[in-house]
Amino acid sequence: MARWLFLIAGVYLLYRWIKGKNSTKLNREDALKSMSDKAPEILEPEVMVPCQYCNVHLPQSTAITFEQRFYCCEEHLHELDIAGWIGFANWRPSPNYDVRPENIQPDLVVIHHISLPPSEFKNKHSSHYIVDFFQNKLDPNVHPYFAEIAGQKVSSHFLITRSGELIQFVSTLNKAWHAGVSSFLGREKCNDFSIGIEFEGDGESAFEDAQYKTLTALVKRLSASYPNLQFAGHSDIAPDRKTDPGPFFDWQKLKKETEISPKNLPYGVTFR
Known part of the structure; x- marks a missing residue:
């Protein structure tokens, strides 16, 4: 009787061993299959x-x-890079520029105003026409005034729109075509040694706080690269031809916000 019990027990143990071995093999095969089904993760x-x-x-x-x-x-x-471009400005390069005379760096900032079509900014956004104008892309068929000026080739280094957006057209290393026939304290050809900044406006209405805020940031950055910059309006350097930036430009605000020395404002801070 005991021999039969040992025999039965032996058969049972052999069965359990064979079953366990087959189960391990199946589990290993399933694991390998699962791994092969997964696509390898590629790190870009x-x-x-x-x-x-x-x-x-x-x-x-x-x-x-x-x-x-x-x-x-x-x-x-917010820096001015070695090529003369401000990082926080929108870059819209103009073909209208020349290389500055040898060994000449800008030491004058000239403030202008511009509006295309005249005073249109009061009704809708129109600064893109100024960009077109400075890039020689202005369509003369869009507005009668454009037909009068479309052939002109002019530019400025910077434009500050009514919303305070800063747009740069010409590197500060080069001279833009903004001043024309002009004289600053006896020095002719102001384009040679100046940086032109256009304010979007018409000279008949106040400029926006956002424009002065951008101007302040720009002036501080320019002054860091070009120490002792002086400041004037287009009307100061071409009084017989120009009236911009006009009586609504706040020179006192510019002086206060940028902490410009009075000696760098040779025409004073009065509205003019």
Whole structure:
């Protein structure tokens, strides 16, 4: 009787061993099949981009992006780079410029006003026409006034729109065609040594606070690169031809916000 019990027990143990072995094999096969069914995870390499200002390369995901340009930090976004372009401006290059005379750096800022069509900004957004004008793309068929000026080739370094947007057309290293026949304290040809800043406006209405805020940021940045900049209106350097920026431009506000020295405002801070 005991022999039969041992025999039965042996058969049972052999059955359990065979079953366990088959189960382990099936589990291993299932695991291998599951792994083969999963697509291998491919890690895409991080896109590296150069900082527009310092040229240091950094991951695009960590860069500050502005107009498809990349910056490594806020400070560099607000700098004037070595090519004469401000980082926080919208760049709309104009073909209307010349190289400055040799060894001449800008030491004068000339303030203008412009509106296309005249005073149209009061009714709707129209600063894009100024951009077209400075890029020689103004359509003379859009407005009668455009037909009168479409053939002119002019530019400015900067435009500040009614909303405070800053647009740059010409590098500060080059001279824009903004001053025309002009004289600053006895020095002729002001384009050679000046930076032109256009305020969107018509000379018949006040400028916007947003425009002065942008002007302040711009002047501080320019002054850091070009110490001892002096400031004048177009009417100051071409009094027989021009009246801009006009009686509504607040020179006192400019002086206060930028902390310009009075000696750098040779025509004073009175409305004119």
